Amino acid sequence: MRNPSSLKRDFLKKWLMGLQIYTTTNRNMTVADRKRAIKLSADIALASSRNCATRWSRAVIAGTSVHDGSFLVANGLLGRAVCERIKQSSSKITRSSWSSGKILKRSRRVGRRKKCRKPAAEWIARRLVQKRTRTLRGLVPGGEFMDEVSLIEETLDYILALQTQVDVMRCLATTAYVAPPSL
Amino acid sequence: MNRALPEMSNTAENCVDTLTVLERQRARFKWQQDQLLYQQQQLQSFNGMMDYGAGFPPSDHLTGFPGFMSAAGAGGDGGLSLVEMVMGAVKPDPGLEDGWSDPSLLLNPPTAYELNSSLSRTSSCPPAVNPAAAAGRESFKKRKAEKVQNPINNKEKRIKASSEEEKEEEEEEELSKTTDQNSTKNNNSTITTTTNNNRETSADTSKASEVKKPDYIHVRARRGQATDSHSLAERARREKISERMKYLQDLVPGCNKITGKAGMLDEIINYVQSLQRQVEFLSMKLAAVNPRLDFNVDDLFLKEVFPPPCTTANFAAIGGISSEITDPSSYFQFNRNNQQIVPCCGLEMGINTSDVALRRTISAPVSFPENFLDSSCLTQFQGSSGWDVDLQNLYNVGFDQGRSSNAFSSQPYTGSMEGSNLKMEM
Known part of the structure; x- marks a missing residue:
């Protein structure tokens, strides 16, 4: 684990770079546009500050698209070659695991019919955990294609990154607020 | 071994929980030998009853057993209460099985296993029941209990004696013991001729899985846990998950007090x-x-x-x-x-x-x-x-x-x- 303050600095630098790339591409934006730009560039900066070593960050990079400009930011922050490679590999992964996931689902459904005879409490507890795991998969980027162990690992890492992001953004927001009255 | 635990707590000292497995095994062995001696005494004195007990068909225990007990109980005073007691001893059996039935289920067909376990349990339980019974009826009940016990335990003893050198095992080989036991229990049913092979193969498989195990995953099957590769892997995975969950618990505020x-x-x-x-x-x-x-x-x-x-x-x-x-x-x-x-x-x-x-x-x-x-x-x-x-x-x-x-x-x-x-x- 890196030093959190250095991670913060890294994130902030990349975020501001990403924002600059955004502002050079389109000049006049509404509040919603600006918000989306800030959000996307912050996400990409977060992912790139983790050096794409984790799966969620790769999923974030792979999720960038050309038409909303986030791909440009990702390119600017990471370099074109890295982005292309990540995109290709992740698309391969998602496609293959998607099909196997379907098969798995079907087989699970078959198995569930048998399990109905199991003790009710155990069955309910397992169902509850399954449900929550599914929700967590939806929350962590790229979590749909992880097994449970790596999902929890990635969640750990993602939470740390999100904490960093929130801290930096809050600091920036407070300083941005302080600036007008002091001027 | 697992099966012996409940009666162990009655016959041996009360500190069973703190004993190691090896000690438990030894104590059980001693207890069984005592039982054997006792049974031999009983054998001499109750030959006729013994014949009746030996005639009891072991293959259909679940149906035949209560009937047999009631038939035997009809002759004596305390018969009814005895039947109730023994049945009480039988009843908790399925609940006990749940925790550790996996390895034996892998080795034996489940139905035969259940029958065996119920029978062997009843055979070993009455000594535990007896001290609780009234003093006047005690001897009579013992007699009947031993009557059920004798044919089974004798056979068991024979096999135990043959595999006695294996009994000096360490804690790690407890699994092979349980399988050993299962197969000896298997002996009690009708398949006396094939059991030796059965026992050896089961012991072999369990030992093989134990030899393979430490190379890759450092998971040890505790008493009553399954040891085939699938459940081992599953257990390793679960341990990993719970470890990560602990980290997450530290990270997420307000997650410390939540269990589950x-x-x-x-x-x-x-x-x-x-x-x-x-x-x-x-x-x-x-x-x-x-x-x-x-x-x-x-x-x-x-x-x-x-x-x-x-x-x-x-x-x-x-x-x-x-x-x-x-x-x-x-x-x-x-x-x-x-x-x-x-x-x-x-x-x-x-x-x-x-x-x-x-x-x-x-x-x-x-x-x-x-x-x-x-x-x-x-x-x-x-x-x-x-x-x-x-x-x-x-x-x-x-x-x-x-x-x-x-x-x-x-x-x-x-x-x-x-x-x-x-x-x-x-």
Whole structure:
């Protein structure tokens, strides 16, 4: 684990770079546009500050698209070659695991019919955990294609990154607020 | 061995729990030998009864056994109570089986196994029952109990004697013992001729799995746990998950007191969602604050926020000024801003001192209630001057709420969530 303050600095630098790339591409934006730009560039900066070593960050990079400009930011922050490679590999992964996931689902459904005879409490507890795991998969980027162990690992890492992001953004927001009255 | 435990607790000392497996094995062996001696005495004195007991067909125990018992009980005084007792001893059996039935299920067909276990249990239980019985009836009951016991235990003894050298085993080989036992129990049923092969093969397979095991995963099957590769892998996976969950528990605030995977996952999900919402909100806030999207403050900001010692002093000074201000009307806005800075200041101090402190300080101010973002989204399209004030109001209120309520109300909240989910599942 890196030093959190250095991670913060890294994130902030990349975020501001990403924002600059955004502002050079389109000049006049509404509040919603600006918000989306800030959000996307912050996400990409977060992912790139983790050096794409984790799966969620790769999923974030792979999720960038050309038409909303986030791909440009990702390119600017990471370099074109890295982005292309990540995109290709992740698309391969998602496609293959998607099909196997379907098969798995079907087989699970078959198995569930048998399990109905199991003790009710155990069955309910397992169902509850399954449900929550599914929700967590939806929350962590790229979590749909992880097994449970790596999902929890990635969640750990993602939470740390999100904490960093929130801290930096809050600091920036407070300083941005302080600036007008002091001027 | 597992089967022997309940009666062990009666016959041997009460400190069975603290005994090692090896000691348990030895004690059990001793007990069985005592039983054998006792039975031989009984054999001599009750030959006729013995014949009757030996004639009892072992293959259909479940149906034949109660009938047999009642038939035997009809002759004597305490027969009925004995039947009840023995049946009471039989009944808890399925519950006991649940915990450790896996390895034997793999080796024996389940139906035969159940029959065997019920029989062997009844055969070994009566000595445990007997001390509790009335003194007057005791001898009679014993007689009957032994009668059931004798044919079985004799056979068992024969096999035990043949495999006696194997009995000097360490703790690690307990599994092979359990399988050994299963197969000896198997002996009690009709398949006496094939059991030797059966026992050897089962022992072999169990030993093979134990030899393979330590090469890759360092998981040890405890007593009664399955040892085939699938369940081993599953157990390793589960241990890994629980380990990661422990880390997550440290990371997510308010997750320490929650036991159970579902509750923890709930808390984690809530936390991740709150963090994501916060990012949304903050980006919205930043977008509203500077319309040109250029943060010219970056150099200044980097200097101000990250290099440590002077900034904290600076913030503290501002805090002191804000506390000195007594005229609320003119400096209202200013005061607000400083209130917002104070948690931030604490945060930076945490960063500068140590990482542990950072975690603490981060965990305090981060969580926001759900309505926070929604209301801010609603007020988004108001005029920019009013928007700022509104936002700040919301910010402070929401912040206080998040701080005060999240620590206390998260527990009942998740509880009710689970309750509703439970209902839905039902």
